[in-house]
Amino acid sequence: MRKVKIIEPLANETRNIEKLNVAAYCRVSTDNAKQLDSLDAQIRHYESFIKSNNKWTLAGVYYDEGMTGTSKDKRTGLLNLIKDCKEGKVNLIITKSISRLARNTADCLELVRSFTELGAYLYFEKENINTQSMESELMLSILAGLAENESLSISENTKWSIRRRFPNGTYKVSDPPYGYDARNGKLVINEEEANIVRHIFSETLAGKGSQKIANELNRRNIKSKRNSKWTANTILGMLQNERFIGDALYQKTYMDSNYKRHTNYGESDMYYIRDNHSPIISREDFEATALVLEQRAKEKNITKEDSKYLNRYAFSGKINCKHCGANFRRRTHTSGRHPIAWCCFTHIRNIKACPMKYIPDSSFKHAFITMFNKLVFGYGKILIPLYTSLQNFNNEDNLKLLEDIEIQLKENNQQRDVLVELLSKNYLDPAIYRESNNKLLQEAKKLQEEKNILNRMITSSSEELKELNKLLLFLAKADMINNFEDKLFNDFVKDISVFSREEININLKCGLSLKERLVI
Structure with missing residues (x-):
């Protein structure tokens, strides 16, 4: 055994x-x-x-x-x-x-x-x-995109403090226009540059076009404000800049919730200050120049806020260079492996100004196809749980802040009531009352501004959740794709950020930013 x-x-x-x-x-x-x-x-x-x-x-x-x-x-x-x-x-x-x-x-x-x-x-x-x-970069990209909206309140508060200084004229200039230097927040004439400004206005009134003036300045090796080449657009911008007659218009541009800058056509308040600093150009010459520019625009049938180019392609106006901030333009090559490509506009004008080389049209399309198929494959395990948690996550902190602000506003109002009562009973000196009441009013105004900002942020978050819901509904019925579809791209993609010829971010309308590799 x-x-x-x-x-x-x-x-x-x-x-x-x-x-x-x-x-x-x-x-x-x-x-x-x-x-x-x-x-x-x-x-x-x-x-x-x-x-x-x-x-x-x-x-x-x-x-x-x-x-x-x-x-x-x-x-x-x-x-x-x-x-x-x-x-x-x-x-x-x-x-x-x-x-x-x-x-x-x-x-x-x-x-x-x-x-x-x-x-x-x-x-x-x-x-x-x-x-x-x-298991993939997709989840990391989504993970990061969810938290970024929280920083918007900090940005909004900073912008609000700057906007407060516009109406009372205490805003200090840090980036003066060509022809001026900034000293202690004030604009002071730089005579050497001011002579160039006067020359530009004089030549325009004499009948010269903006491009001819730019070419002349480049031949004379005169550097612009940022030591770069003069362009027709630079000249046009100067001819319409009210700073040269001593006035100041604040908030010509504004930044949206996605940190993109836009020309302000009335979306935000603007502040105009007359005789803010010493002028370089007389008002008469400035107004005469405006009439010349208006006449030229009529002759070319160009109106303000109108684009001369139609967005004929899915990528038009939606590819942004992260090196210099310029948009990509479509290019056609008569030879080589890539007949259609997209190139940074700064690089097109001056190769040395931006190192970003062209990227084939097919590379962007392949990246989108790859990203979309990842979403089709992973939406059930990743996007749906995230959407569910986000319904409360996005606004929970902001709603708590709103509640705190409401309490502070109520306390502020009660303190002002107490001041009124003390004044009415002659327990408080009128001068002290005015000083204390003014402080409370300023505090209440600040709190109200913060409350308005938070309300806008909550609304913005709700819009992104709607877009995410729209994407989920589509993905639930979608199959993986083999070919690029313009409509699919336009329906869900806001824009593309190009970091290099190997790496891009595809930014969706729902607020998610997904990294993809380029194959050239």
Whole structure:
């Protein structure tokens, strides 16, 4: 009979079980008492939560207080976490939500990739997303795009503070036009440049066209404001610039929610200040020049705000160079492998001004086909869960801020009522009343502005959710495609950002920005 020896199992406490080193990251954006209490509660929660799992070892709870999420550079807690990940002390990081980690697309992508390369993965509790299970760049791109709208409020507040200085004339110029220098925020005439400005107006009134004037200045090796070549458009812009008669028109352009700048045709307030600084051109010459330009425009049948070129192709006006900011133009090659291509307009005019070379039309189309097929393949596992979580995620923080502002407005109103009552009973000096009341009125005005900004942001987020819903409904019935379709591109794509001849971002109307590789 065979002998069987029984090998007893090792006791649990003696077995060598490799545990995950798990850390948590918390952040609050202000340092008021309520927020700090919340931070303490988060720290206690994560310490207890991690310790309760016998497969985990607590590597630490990292936190930042009173810091915004738009940039990682000033967050010491996050920087310490990155340092410990580099040293192999952390394998998994738990955080409440995407917005706690970053509200800036570039930082979010950089952080997720950096942690992944270091062997540390992130788990976002609110969105139920674990970066260890991500299989493609698609998810990373979506992940980052979701958090960026949060930074819009910071941008809006900055723009609001600048707009406040327009009406009372306290705005300080930092980028003076050709012919002027900026000194202590004021425009001072630069006589050398001013003589060129006078020459340009004089030549225009004498009948010379803008292109001829530009050519003459280039032949004389006279540099423009940014030390580049003179162009007809540069000359036309100067001939219509009210700064040369001593006036100032503020907010000629505005920036939309996607950080794109547009000419202001009445979408935002403008502020005109007469006799703001010393003039270079007389009002009579300026008005006479305007009549000359108007007559030329009539002869060429060109009207303001009208485009001379029709968007005949799907990519027309939708490809942007990230090197110089110019749009791409369609080019036809009479020889070579790429008969149709798109090229940066700055590069077309001056090869040295922008290094971006042409990209074949077929490369953009192939990139779109690849991106669309990724969406068809992955929308059920990625986009639908994200859409569900986003319905609350996008506006939750903003709604909380709205609630706080409403409370502050109510308190402000109550304080003003108290001042009125004290004044009526002769308990308060009229001068002190006026000073205190004015401060409260200014505070109320600021709060109301912030409230209006948040309301606009919530509306904007709702529009993007509608576009995402539209995309999901389409993808639910769509098959993968083999050929480029103009209508499909125009229905869902806002524009394309070109970083190099190898890498682009396809920016969808729903707010998502998806990276793709180019094949040339």
